[in-house]
Amino acid sequence: MKAIVFDHELKFVEDYPKPRPSEGEALVRIYLAGICRTDIEITKGYLGFKGIIGHEFVGVVEKINSNDRRLSGKRVVGGINRGCGACDFCLTGLKNHCPNGKTLGIVNKDGAMAEYITLPVENLIEAPPDIADEEAVFTEPLAAAFEITRQVHVKPTDKILVIGDGKLGLLISLVLRLINAEITIAGKHEPKLRIVEKHGIEAINIRELHTEKRYDIVVDAAGAVEGFETAMRLVKPGGTIVMKSTVSEKRAVGLTLLVVNEITVVGSRCGPFEPALAALSAGLINVRPFITGVFGFDRAKEAFDRAVDRDSLKVIIDFRNI
Amino acid sequence: MKAIVFDHELKFVEDYPKPRPSEGEALVRIYLAGICRTDIEITKGYLGFKGIIGHEFVGVVEKINSNDRRLSGKRVVGGINRGCGACDFCLTGLKNHCPNGKTLGIVNKDGAMAEYITLPVENLIEAPPDIADEEAVFTEPLAAAFEITRQVHVKPTDKILVIGDGKLGLLISLVLRLINAEITIAGKHEPKLRIVEKHGIEAINIRELHTEKRYDIVVDAAGAVEGFETAMRLVKPGGTIVMKSTVSEKRAVGLTLLVVNEITVVGSRCGPFEPALAALSAGLINVRPFITGVFGFDRAKEAFDRAVDRDSLKVIIDFRNI
Numbered sequence: 001m002k003a004i005v006f007d008h009e010l011k012f013v014e015d016y017p018k019p020r021p022s023e024g025e026a027l028v029r030i031y032l033a034g035i036c037r038t039d040i041e042i043t044k045g046y047l048g049f050k051g052i053i054g055h056e057f058v059g060v061v062e063k064i065n066s067n068d069r070r071l072s073g074k075r076v077v078g079g080i081n082r083g084c085g086a087c088d089f090c091l092t093g094l095k096n097h098c099p100n101g102k103t104l105g106i107v108n109k110d111g112a113m114a115e116y117i118t119l120p121v122e123n124l125i126e127a128p129p130d131i132a133d134e135e136a137v138f139t140e141p142l143a144a145a146f147e148i149t150r151q152v153h154v155k156p157t158d159k160i161l162v163i164g165d166g167k168l169g170l171l172i173s174l175v176l177r178l179i180n181a182e183i184t185i186a187g188k189h190e191p192k193l194r195i196v197e198k199h200g201i202e203a204i205n206i207r208e209l210h211t212e213k214r215y216d217i218v219v220d221a222a223g224a225v226e227g228f229e230t231a232m233r234l235v236k237p238g239g240t241i242v243m244k245s246t247v248s249e250k251r252a253v254g255l256t257l258l259v260v261n262e263i264t265v266v267g268s269r270c271g272p273f274e275p276a277l278a279a280l281s282a283g284l285i286n287v288r289p290f291i292t293g294v295f296g297f298d299r300a301k302e303a304f305d306r307a308v309d310r311d312s313l314k315v316i317i318d319f320r321n322i
Numbered sequence: 323m324k325a326i327v328f329d330h331e332l333k334f335v336e337d338y339p340k341p342r343p344s345e346g347e348a349l350v351r352i353y354l355a356g357i358c359r360t361d362i363e364i365t366k367g368y369l370g371f372k373g374i375i376g377h378e379f380v381g382v383v384e385k386i387n388s389n390d391r392r393l394s395g396k397r398v399v400g401g402i403n404r405g406c407g408a409c410d411f412c413l414t415g416l417k418n419h420c421p422n423g424k425t426l427g428i429v430n431k432d433g434a435m436a437e438y439i440t441l442p443v444e445n446l447i448e449a450p451p452d453i454a455d456e457e458a459v460f461t462e463p464l465a466a467a468f469e470i471t472r473q474v475h476v477k478p479t480d481k482i483l484v485i486g487d488g489k490l491g492l493l494i495s496l497v498l499r500l501i502n503a504e505i506t507i508a509g510k511h512e513p514k515l516r517i518v519e520k521h522g523i524e525a526i527n528i529r530e531l532h533t534e535k536r537y538d539i540v541v542d543a544a545g546a547v548e549g550f551e552t553a554m555r556l557v558k559p560g561g562t563i564v565m566k567s568t569v570s571e572k573r574a575v576g577l578t579l580l581v582v583n584e585i586t587v588v589g590s591r592c593g594p595f596e597p598a599l600a601a602l603s604a605g606l607i608n609v610r611p612f613i614t615g616v617f618g619f620d621r622a623k624e625a626f627d628r629a630v631d632r633d634s635l636k637v638i639i640d641f642r643n644i
Contacts, residue, residue, distance in 0.1 A: 089535075089558075089559065094558070094559055094560055096559075097558075097559030097560065097583060097584075099535075151584070151586070213411075213421075225577075228577055236411075236416070236419075237411065237416055237418075237419030238416060238419065243577060243580055243581050244581065245577075245581065246578045246581050246582060250574040250575060250576045252572040252574045252575075253572060253574075253575045253577070254572045255547075255550055255565060255567075255575070255589075256568045257589075258565055258587065258589035259565050259566065259567065259568050259589040259590065259591055260568060260589070260591060261419060261589060262419075262473070262588075262589045262590060262591050263589045264473070264586060264587065264588045264589065265580065265586065265587040265588075266584075266586045266587075267577075267579075267580035267581040267582070267583060267584045267585045267586065268581065268584060269581055269582060269584050
């Protein structure tokens with residue numbers, strides 16, 4: 001099968017072996033796969049991953065190696081973590097954090113930029129028919145935005161700041177806007193900020209962030225080590241910082257301020273798919289302005305070049321017409 | 323009046339001017355004042371404070387400069403923060419974090435190690451008669467322990483670790499024990515650990531903390547910069563770290579782990595007095611084993627020497643019989 005493989009460099013392979021679903025898994029024929037910032041990081045050596053990259057997808061279930069056949073033939077999206085099923089974490093509902101776990105296209109498991117993937121049946125969820133493939137492929141990053149509302153009590157009266165106008169920052173601002181009147185997003189890219197400004201979100205250049213201790217909740221989706229310090233400066237005493245940025249660099253942080261000002265810092269990663277699909281299905285979140293381009297496998301190299309552009313948002317690889 | 327003053331060095335003053343309560347304040351005749359770790363830090367230059375030190379006290383209301391005279395003649399303890407009353411923080415319930423605020427014996431306000439203090443009437447709360455002076459003086463640090471239960475949903479099924487066997491660490495372990503079956507405290511001082519071990523708390527030497535990712539909640543009350551790193555190593559994915567240590571030193575911290583493991587870090591400082599007094603009154607928390615000694619003003623120098631001893635817990639200065 002055709003697949004995009006990272007092994008010291010990106011390779012566009014025509015004859016990668018088709019995977020077989022192991023016990024409890026489904027075989028999914030991929031329609032679309034999105035390029036995520038994490039994928040770009042992996043091509044720079046992040047986590048030392050080798051194999052098929054990609055973890056944002058929509059596809060159709062072609063085969064199921066399980067007694068639970070309810071999703072047979074259905075169009076699905078899916079959670080990317082597979083636990084070992086036997087450790088203390090897996091047995092106490094922390095499968096996503098299993099130390100022996102696999103993560104689609106990120107840790108020890110071939111990913112979604114291919115004609116086929118396998119995933120545990122329990123990871124899959126049907127995409128409602130009123131969501132286009134091009135929208136459904138946003139389910140995973142949109143779920144990561146909804147994760148914030150699962151972890152933190154976001155009140156309709158909170159003043160909220162999102163730092164970072166990348167895809168995740170923009171999606172987060174749209175999700176929080178659903179339950180909150182007063183969202184500010186701060187970034188560096190005027191055209192990206194304009195997309196969410198239409199939805200009543202205050203969009204400002206990050207250089208304009210002068211006022212200190214102003215926000216009840218600050219979400220750091222800047223993807224840069226400075227994000228945390230900016231957040232600490234801007235959050236109110238008693239407020240909450242949500243950390244979405246994974247940056248490998250360590251930085252000297254004064255934690256005393258965190259105690260004195262009683263700040264809560266919440267690390268936030270993958271999220272629940274159901275509210276993401278529901279919001280897409282109801283038209284509450286419009287992801288179409290985020291699509292920079294859809295490229296066939298034959299133009300996948302061009303797609304990756306485009307994805308690293310400063311002005312790009314979501315670049316999608318199309319495996320439908322192969 | 324007699325007072326213990328820090329001004330480059332500790333001074334035991336006999337003729338300090340007696341304070342006058344300003345509008346809305348009460349004049350409190352101090353009975354007992356406790357020496358806190360923060361007081362010791364102040365004598366080393368922490369926060370650049372000059373004046374009467376001390377913020378843990380019990381005393382009696384002698385005069386009230388307010389229409390609200392309900393506490394007249396009552397024995398009281400009291401909250402240590404006074405806001406400006408006019409800023410955004412004060413007007414939105416964040417008086418404790420007022421940037422122009424004063425904190426008894428810590429920031430811009432003479433403290434409790436004297437015959438008299440003044441505090442806003444609204445800061446004071448009556449100490450029930452069934453609590454001895456020597457117990458009531460623990461209300462402030464005990465409230466700081468209860469603050470954790472106000473900020474974090476501590477479940478009876480959580481595995482909890484408290485790092486640090488100083489006064490605060492021990493009090494925290496006793497408070498959390500009230501709602502939880504499985505508390506471990508890790509410290510370096512065998513005799514201190516023995517005090518709480520009697521209450522069914524697992525007490526271990528900090529060197530024995532080998533297992534990683536084991537605890538749902540880790541409270542860092544170690545008062546050392548290593549506490550946070552130890553907590554990060556020991557907390558479960560999805561778990562919570564409560565930071566009680568104020569350490570001035572900055573330290574390089576890898577925040578990516580916080581995101582990947584979805585850890586929540588909660589800075590925690592002063593707490594509610596009501597549950598602390600209720601627990602003392604009901605005999606749920608026995609603070610008497612924490613009393614290292616009660617010293618009269620004439621032996622206050624000796625009291626401070628004793629307070630810095632490695633084996634000391636709470637040292638109290640007695641202003642009753644002056």
